[in-house]
Amino acid sequence: MPEINHKPLLGLDASELTALAEGFQQPSYRGKQLFEAIYRKRIESLDEISTLPIEFRKELSGQGYSIRSEEVAGKFKSSDGTARYLIRFPDGQTVETVWMPEGDDGEAGDGSDADIVESARNFGRATICVSSQVGCAVDCRFCLTGLLGVKRNLTAGEIAGQVMAVLRDQQVSPPHDRINLVFMGMGEPFLNYDSFIKAARLLVEGVGIPQSRMTVSTAGIVPRIGDFGEEEIRPKLAISLNASNDEMRTRLMPINRKWDMGQLLEAAKNFPLRNREKVTFEYVLLSEVNDAPEHARELAEKVRGIRAKVNLIAWNPGPGIEFSTPQAERVLRFQRILIDSGTPTFIRRPRGRDIYAACGQLKQTMEAA
Numbered sequence: 001m002p003e004i005n006h007k008p009l010l011g012l013d014a015s016e017l018t019a020l021a022e023g024f025q026q027p028s029y030r031g032k033q034l035f036e037a038i039y040r041k042r043i044e045s046l047d048e049i050s051t052l053p054i055e056f057r058k059e060l061s062g063q064g065y066s067i068r069s070e071e072v073a074g075k076f077k078s079s080d081g082t083a084r085y086l087i088r089f090p091d092g093q094t095v096e097t098v099w100m101p102e103g104d105d106g107e108a109g110d111g112s113d114a115d116i117v118e119s120a121r122n123f124g125r126a127t128i129c130v131s132s133q134v135g136c137a138v139d140c141r142f143c144l145t146g147l148l149g150v151k152r153n154l155t156a157g158e159i160a161g162q163v164m165a166v167l168r169d170q171q172v173s174p175p176h177d178r179i180n181l182v183f184m185g186m187g188e189p190f191l192n193y194d195s196f197i198k199a200a201r202l203l204v205e206g207v208g209i210p211q212s213r214m215t216v217s218t219a220g221i222v223p224r225i226g227d228f229g230e231e232e233i234r235p236k237l238a239i240s241l242n243a244s245n246d247e248m249r250t251r252l253m254p255i256n257r258k259w260d261m262g263q264l265l266e267a268a269k270n271f272p273l274r275n276r277e278k279v280t281f282e283y284v285l286l287s288e289v290n291d292a293p294e295h296a297r298e299l300a301e302k303v304r305g306i307r308a309k310v311n312l313i314a315w316n317p318g319p320g321i322e323f324s325t326p327q328a329e330r331v332l333r334f335q336r337i338l339i340d341s342g343t344p345t346f347i348r349r350p351r352g353r354d355i356y357a358a359c360g361q362l363k364q365t366m367e368a369a
Ligand code: SF4
Pocket: 136, 137, 138, 139, 140, 143, 144, 145, 146, 147, 185, 186, 187, 188, 219, 240, 360
């Protein structure tokens, strides 16, 4: 691995790479060649970029440039095929990135015909769950990552680099292989907005993952939802809601004091959706806290009139957090009430629970392993 003072090229976009090449007295098309080599071909070492003159490669390395900065410091495999990666950066900070094969994004579906068609198409796809910060400042009470606090933001290169490290390890290559990305790992992407959005663009334009196969989840940073709607290239929007009223949401997600449900749902309602796109509301079900039938009815009223679907996630247990997982019947009842009210509602299957890779469980536990 390069030394701590290295300068990674991964994270620079085509115009930045062009400016860099020109700074080395190279023709501007060398920038495009670098972009192709780094993102599309995913070449790992400057020495291997045969489209560039040897002298230019030597000059770049001589000045401390290298392609990437991250390394896979650990990998845990779950019995369900999920793999949890510990990715380490040169300053020693680590995040977790999760590979979920056979692709689903965890939705067990509502049993409709649309589901059956969907599951036929699912064959051979996989989802990567990506982190955006080291730790998280948002402090959702049901989340292990929240216990860490935030240590630092990731750069665009560190966000895109996680995806590229996992693609490399799994030996898959989009767009040929069908890869979905969910920016739902450690951190709140909208509190690291510029780097997140730049990484998403690099992954679309460079790596070739369609934006329609990417979803970002926010705990409800309302002003950023507005900005996000104006982006030309953007993933789909998911909002981590988890409550059916303000009192409950503030208890579970203190950020609700800053932007309450009224503001959040208004932002969702005004969000400029593309054809056939919906906002996803995520709702972690906590036994005897937010999983009662009256909560489902209250939620159904709240989301009425918004082009949305709801993903239900039965809470994944984690050490040091005092909640419990609801019974399956309660989860199904909650889903039924929402579906009957006209809201498409899915139950997400937990993935990788045994290796702490499931939603809200990412907490760098591998370091101790
Ligand atoms: S659920 Fe997401 S936003 Fe909330 S503390 Fe965990 S990582 Fe942060």
